[in-house]
Structure formats: structure tokens, C-alpha cells
Amino acid sequence: NAGVTQTPKFQVLKTGQSMTLQCAQDMNHEYMSWYRQDPGMGLRLIHYSVGAGITDQGEVPNGYNVSRSTTEDFPLRLLSAAPSQTSVYFCASSLPGQTNTGELFFGEGSRLTVL
Amino acid sequence: QKEVEQDPGPLSVPEGAIVSLNCTYSNSAFQYFMWYRQYSRKGPELLMYTYSSGNKEDGRFTAQVDKSSKYISLFIRDSQPSDSATYLCAMILYGGSQGNLIFGKGTKLSVKP
Numbered sequence: 001n002a003g004v005t006q007t008p009k010f011q012v013l014k015t016g017q018s019m020t021l022q023c024a025q026d027m028n029h030e031y032m033s034w035y036r037q038d039p040g041m042g043l044r045l046i047h048y049s050v051g052a053g054i055t056d057q058g059e060v061p062n063g064y065n066v067s068r069s070t071t072e073d074f075p076l077r078l079l080s081a082a083p084s085q086t087s088v089y090f091c092a093s094s095l096p097g098q099t100n101t102g103e104l105f106f107g108e109g110s111r112l113t114v115l
Numbered sequence: 116q117k118e119v120e121q122d123p124g125p126l127s128v129p130e131g132a133i134v135s136l137n138c139t140y141s142n143s144a145f146q147y148f149m150w151y152r153q154y155s156r157k158g159p160e161l162l163m164y165t166y167s168s169g170n171k172e173d174g175r176f177t178a179q180v181d182k183s184s185k186y187i188s189l190f191i192r193d194s195q196p197s198d199s200a201t202y203l204c205a206m207i208l209y210g211g212s213q214g215n216l217i218f219g220k221g222t223k224l225s226v227k228p
Binding site for chain 2: 004040041042043045090092102103104106107108109
């Protein structure tokens, strides 16, 4: 049982480059989301999706795009990387019934450094 | 004032100690309260959740919610080195969606053998 899988685990980019962080889950979860975690800032929501074809912005969406073409996948795109986007990114998923209890299943994270 | 406040620590205790981790919050409409545990270089995992006020116990862990004081706590009895991790509180409004989950910044705990 793979759960939530994120790739790549580590990435170094130069300012201005674009890239996609991949997230896949095999639990048939409708809800998926992306967070970034920075020292002293905690987890901050970037974008989330309540189902295929539906996405919405979180607390810090600027500089990021998402799409949800399937239930399983929720990629996060950095359009033009900036040093301020250096962070650890977590993808999370949940079932609708579990959403209200806050039970999220997280991936292991993708560590991104922008030079 | 932040919606959820959590002392970042770090907190260092000897093995076997009772640990108390706390969060305060400002929005009285929060109804579900959670504690996540995050080991170094891993994603957070749900440890416990409670609805509204009261206590919930699971083995060595007890979660406590005091809505009148807007204060939640996680107690760890007989702490073990394997409990060394960052503990994040989180809360959500009743009927809220995944997008409305609010996390504290986390408290880093170290249990020394």
C-alpha cells in the first residue's frame, strides 16, 4: 500500500526555471492538497482540490499552478522559480468523511532549493 | 493575533517523563482538534483527534480540549526516545473542508535516554 507518493524527493533549481512536483495517491481519496513547510512558519496551504476537475486556492497560491485531471494525481507547477519558493512541499489527501475530522494522509515531502 | 498559537520549543525531557504540549486558539467556532506527529524528514501523521471539549486517551497519549479557555493539550506519559518528533496541533471549523484546516507551527520534542 503506497499511500501518497511524491516525486522528486529533492530538487535544485535556478531562479526563473519551471518545474512540476508530482503527487499520486492510491487510496481513492477525493480531497488532495499541497502545503509548504518553512522554519518558523509551519504548514501553509498552497492549493487544494475536492475532486477531479475542481481546484481552489489556499493561503499562499501565488507562483504555483495546479490541475486535477484524475482522482489519483495532483501535480504542483512552479511557473518561474524564485528563492522565496525554497521550502519543503507536502502533498496530502483525505476522504470526504475524514475531511471534517482533519485526518490528512501526507506524503514524505519534496525538498526544493531555488538558487 | 494568529488563529492558532503553539510554542515551538524545542522541548527536551528525560525518558519516562510526562510531556505536556499545548496550543491556544482564537476562533471559538473550531470544533475538531487534532494532533499530528512529524518525524524528521517525514510527512506529518495523525496521532489523535477530538471533537469539541473533553479528553481522549490512546495508550500513553491523552488529548484534552478546553473550549472555554480556547486551549488544547497533548499529554504523553512514560515518554520514550521514539516519541522524539515535532508535534503539530491542528483544528477545523464544524462543516469545514480540507482547505480550512489550520495548523500550529509545531513543537519539537526530544526525549533523552
